[in-house]
Amino acid sequence: YEIFTGKTLPRRGLLRHWRNAIILAWGIAIFISIVLVIQPSPIYSLMFLAAINMAFYALISWRSFVHRDYLISHLRPFVTSPRLLQNLTEPAVDAQASIRPLFEIVCRDMLNTRTACLIPLGRLAPLVGKPLLYPPSANITLPSIIPSSATAGSGLRPINTIQGFDWAVPLWAERGLIGVLLLGPKIDDGLYAQEEIDAASASAERIIDLLAGEEMGRRLIELQRQRQSENRLNDLRTRRVLHDEILPTIHLAALQTSAATHTTPNLRPLLQTLTDIHGQIAELIHSALQPPPIAPTAHFVDGLRSIIEHEFTGVFAEIRWQVDGTPPKLKEDTQEILIHAVREVVRNAAIHGQKDAKVCLDIHIITADRLCVEVTDNGVGPQHLSSNSTEGSGNGLALHSTLLAIVGGELALEPVVSGGTRVSITVPIG
Secondary structure (H helix, E strand, O other): HHHHOOOOOOOOOOHHHEEEHHHHHHHHHHHHHHHHOOOOOHHHHHHHHHHHHHHHHHHHHHHHHHHHHHHHHHHHHHHOOOOOHHHOOOOOOOOHHHHHHHHHHHHHHHOOOOOOOEOHHHHHHHHHHHHHEOOOOOOOOOOOOHHHHHHOOOOOOOOOOOOOOOEEEEEOOOOOOEEEEHHHEEOOOOOHHHHHHHHHHHHHHHHHHHHHHHHHHHHHHHHHHHHHHHHHHHHHHHHHHHHHHHHHHHHHHHHHHHOOOHHHHHHHHHHHHHHHHHHHHHHHHHOOOOOOOOOOOOOOOHHHHHHHHHHHHOOOOOOEEEEEOOOOOOOOHHHHHHHHHHHHHHHHHOOOOOOOOOEEEEEEEEOOEEEEEEEOOOOOHHOOOOOOOOOOOOOOHHHHHHHHHHHHOOEEEEOOOOEEEEEEEEEOOO
8 A cells, every 4th residue: 555655544444454365364264175085066165155256245344334424423523513602602601611522532532642742932821821731631831931852853763851741843834833732642652654744733723723712702702792892991081071061161151141241351261261171171072082093104103102102191201212124015904903912001001000110111123034112111010000900900901902912013011121121023024
């Protein structure tokens, strides 16, 4: 089979086919021996030989259907619905709970391994979550940093730096490395076949894609709900301010104007009242409206600067800009997602700033193989926000990181030693 097709036999295929051939050969040999001893009529010998062949063919056919049913029963978890809609509409559902049986089937029935671990890496790691272990009760301590020997190249690679595992299978996708599958020894202490590794790699990649896609959909739905809630709150606030504050003030101004026509006109209180009305209306419109849209032809840096200066004028003590290199022209959707992500970071810096002084902001734009925007502030950071605060909990950054992952970008947050927070946002170029 391997010589004429160039492919390897399926797992246990050599044993299964040669076992059938040997059984048939022994059956015919026994029949010929009996014929030579008792010497029956030739017609009966041919009838018995035909009966033996038919019985053997029936046995082979029966075993083929049994093997087919076995394969279908083990293939069913790979083709059944992942219940994406149910998991998206029920945020409390553990996404890995529905995927874990699929991973156990890969490890137990396909690989016949003692221990295994699927570790997500790269930009999809924050969406996938924690690694998957087999068996789930295994007491295995994973290193905080996966060695480069386990992720270099492709195919089955031996490792000896992670306790409990002997092999590593890097998982690659169009956007680079997405994970690594660690394998321990087989239960029968045999070797892994290439067919097993290929099937396990495809299954592991599908598991990572399912988990990442489900979490991405959940975050997008949460983003939509958040936007609807914000619009509803803005609408209610607009109605309340107009009804409870602005309309009574306008009525007071009308009374003052009417009184001024009958007495000595004193227009200073009237002008002050109208000025207050103007300020209230301007503040209401500024808080209710979205930031100005960016024209498709506008440069990224110019568009980002106009957004920040329009919305956060007077909020920070100082905003320092630094641009290294010449930022290229980005795709329209990538530019919009990047600008809104930076805006969310700046908004968090304004919300979680120091209470006794205004925050200084540094925006550093770096152009290399990828476009990176670093936003650094000297505030207290969102990690010091109290649990009962209503000013935001940082979920906006998680939602924007999901949008960035869609276009191939990522968002990383780290504290600054001297105080404050640094947020790095990167997107691909081109």
